Amino acid sequence: MEYTAAGxxxxxxxxxxxxxxVLALAIATWRAHGGGVADWALFEAIRWQxxxxxxxxxxxxxxxxxxxxxxxxxxxxxxxxxxxxxxxxDFSLKPRPTPQPGSVEWQEEQxxxxx
Numbered sequence: 001m002e003y004t005a006a007g008x009x010x011x012x013x014x015x016x017x018x019x020x021x022v023l024a025l026a027i028a029t030w031r032a033h034g035g036g037v038a039d040w041a042l043f044e045a046i047r048w049q050x051x052x053x054x055x056x057x058x059x060x061x062x063x064x065x066x067x068x069x070x071x072x073x074x075x076x077x078x079x080x081x082x083x084x085x086x087x088x089x090d091f092s093l094k095p096r097p098t099p100q101p102g103s104v105e106w107q108e109e110q111x112x113x114x115x
Contacts, residue, residue, distance in 0.1 A: 020065040020074035028063030028078040 002010050013019030060079050067073035099105035 018071060020067060020072055021076060024063040024065040024074040024076035025078070026063065027065070028061045028076045031063065032061040032078050032080045 002012065004010055011019070011023075013022070058080070060077055063076045063078070065074045099109060
């Protein structure tokens, strides 16, 4: 990690190492996550209007870090997947802890029972 003369933050591999694949993967992941584009919804609405239909959401994203004469080009492909739904716990099978008399939890339980 380095700062440029203008004060911008840059990330590079160590001297003599290549960071191309890491950067290509970061670009593809960034795009799959939304790409940081504030007006993305407007862009998509215009794209849908121009196509005449609503396209399906892209599932694959490509990140490319173009190489130079001493540096290879790297291409990374990322597939967007939906996170799994949280597992449903069956609280009826778990024993409920019994709060100590006088504790905050015990007082809250007593208040709930009175209602």
